[in-house]
Amino acid sequence: MLSVADVHLSFGGLKALQGVSFDAAAGEITGIIGPNGAGKTSLFNVISGFYKPNQGHILFEGKDVSGLKPDARAHKGMSRTFQNIALFRGMTVLDNIKLGCHTNLSANVWSSLLYFGSAQREELKARKEIEEEVIDFLEIDHIRKAPITALSYGLQKRVELARALAMRPKLLMLDEPVAGMNREETADMARFILDAQARFGTTILLVEHDMHLVMDICAKVVVLNFGKQIADGVPHEVAHNQNVIDAYLGQAG
Numbered sequence: 001m002l003s004v005a006d007v008h009l010s011f012g013g014l015k016a017l018q019g020v021s022f023d024a025a026a027g028e029i030t031g032i033i034g035p036n037g038a039g040k041t042s043l044f045n046v047i048s049g050f051y052k053p054n055q056g057h058i059l060f061e062g063k064d065v066s067g068l069k070p071d072a073r074a075h076k077g078m079s080r081t082f083q084n085i086a087l088f089r090g091m092t093v094l095d096n097i098k099l100g101c102h103t104n105l106s107a108n109v110w111s112s113l114l115y116f117g118s119a120q121r122e123e124l125k126a127r128k129e130i131e132e133e134v135i136d137f138l139e140i141d142h143i144r145k146a147p148i149t150a151l152s153y154g155l156q157k158r159v160e161l162a163r164a165l166a167m168r169p170k171l172l173m174l175d176e177p178v179a180g181m182n183r184e185e186t187a188d189m190a191r192f193i194l195d196a197q198a199r200f201g202t203t204i205l206l207v208e209h210d211m212h213l214v215m216d217i218c219a220k221v222v223v224l225n226f227g228k229q230i231a232d233g234v235p236h237e238v239a240h241n242q243n244v245i246d247a248y249l250g251q252a253g
């Protein structure tokens, strides 16, 4: 589904990514972990097209998407959330979700303006169905008219997931979906991520510091440290890998 092939990225003299290569299998959850500053968010930015790598390629469904801008990748089915919530704060929950649907269903604003008559009605109906399905799925019906600013942090993260799912992504990239959440919110989010995978067959890429969550829900884990890929494999293998243990101990000390 997704192949990251020998990706290198530098910021001036700082090598943020040095030869990262892995595959994320269709329908599976792949975790990306590593100590602070390891390069996880930079890698997400390269995969989603916000950063251009100095070297290497991103293949999505067998095609090289390295030359595509973020919105073109989104239209191909690659959708992401951000470490710091990136919702439109002045708008309601429903309006934010509608924006996700828009990305999914029409190529751009101009093409949607060209719709008329039945084509437009079809599109509006399809959008409405997706909106309602996502709202129902994420159990946010009671807050659909609430402005984002009125919501708790945990609920804002859930709405961000709703907006990403409204794009009907084939690949969903979640950047620290449970950061700052309490235990109950974390457990809810874990359930929603697993349900999204099961119900929509979504392939998921997860950057997360919460090691319990990663070990619980990922089929495969890729570990970065100082921009280098130091391990990848099933969670149990990775957790016992000496390089990984050393990297995390190094961070603690």
Ligand SMILES: Nc1ncnc2c1ncn2[C@@H]1O[C@H](COP(=O)(O)OP(=O)(O)OP(=O)(O)O)[C@@H](O)[C@H]1O
Binding pocket: 011, 014, 016, 034, 035, 036, 037, 038, 039, 040, 041, 042, 043
């Ligand atoms: N836009 C940028 N300009 C310059 N340096 C950057 C930029 N973005 C990231 N870096 C640097 O690249 C390295 C990797 O950062 P990145 O944010 O990708 O790590 P991370 O693993 O996501 O960290 P964290 O877990 O703390 O979020 C760090 O040394 C960081 O300071």
